[in-house]
Amino acid sequence: MLINPTINEINNLFKMHHINEEISGIQSLSGTTAGRVYRLSTSLNKHYILKSDEPEQIHIAQQFLDTYKNSLLLPEVLYTDPANTHFIYTYMEGTTHFNRGLKREWLTRLVKELFNTYVRSTDTKSWGRIEFPQRTWKEFNQISIQEAKMNIGSILTTDDYNLVQFKVDRLFHEEEEKFLLHGDTGVHNFVFAQNKLIGVIDPSPMVGPILYDFLYAFSSSPDNINTETLFATFELLEQVEMEKSRLIEEALVHLYCRIGLSNKHHPDDLPEYLKAWQEWKRLCQEL
Structure with a gap:
């Protein structure tokens, strides 16, 4: 080294x-x-x-x-x-996190120029982080929400955790399509210049469905976490088909994990995330 x-x-x-x-x-x-x-x-x-x-x-x-x-x-x-x-x-010359422009615009470019180029993984046995593989996609998500619960502490309730656990148990019981993913598609790894997305850095590769990287990116900043932005950009994904009701539920799981990361690393974002959490819980209850 x-x-x-x-x-x-x-x-x-x-x-x-x-x-x-x-x-x-x-x-x-x-x-x-x-x-x-x-x-x-x-x-x-x-x-x-x-x-x-x-x-x-x-x-x-x-x-x-x-x-x-x-x-x-x-x-x-x-x-x-x-x-x-x-x-x-x-x-790549630019800034991460800041001067992003509209989420709908940078997420659109991310979908068209990266996520739509993703190829299926040849790994037939493992899921999640390549260096810490899990046997199923459900196992990977269960570990993620357990870590999030520890990071969240008392900010959200036990009922909130139980809701997310129920979603994971119900959503990820079938075999998913497996792709080679970036694994850390958050705004901290996006390079922006003049309010435009110009680059994606620092992959932490994993294997799983494309939707993981997409929803990770969508929830990685507290602005415009709404169904309008979600649906408009989701429709651009060429290799993913899903009912909007399930998309909302999976977004809720990602939002829970992001609140844990926000509390640990970016507490200034928490008020906006917690406001979004109440809205997404309401959306899930209406399904």
Whole structure:
């Protein structure tokens, strides 16, 4: 694993793998618990990302980016270390989280240019996170809502948890179509420029239905969590068919999990999420 690489080391790596750029600066960015992320700059103000991590993490991320390399929303992989300790890919200039523009607009582009390119997974046995596989899609979702319950604490009631548990037990009893997913399609991993979505970064690949990535993205910011935005963008998904009643129920499950993440990482978003929760509970009761 490359830790605190020097400019000389990076330039030697570039030369060795016929990347015709000369790096003049290295900036350390935030990484994972085990990994490191560096932004590499050239004298001509071009940028690249060097990411080092555990070999399994690098391998599955590179596998995802290679599978969907034709998507303009994903960075291009320039080089992957044979031992899968690090890889280099193109940098996307913009901001994450902020200056997003309308959710309907960025979610539309996400559907058309990424989710509609998804291919079926060849993994016949496991579901969920590739590094932590589960036997069924229901098991993966049960673990997700258990983690959410711990993060939520007393913000929502036991009745709220029981409602979501009931939905998971009822919705995910059949075999789903399985695709290779990004796995972390939230606004924190979307790059925006001039209020437009221009990129998707940091895959945490998993296998499951396309709807998971779609609803994860839909619920990843508290603005416009409404049926109008949901239905309009859902209709653009080319490989997913579903009754609107089930779509609403699955959105409720995702919203519960997102409230847990919001309480843990983005408490400022909680008031809007809790308001949305009451509305989506009402929608489910009317089904």
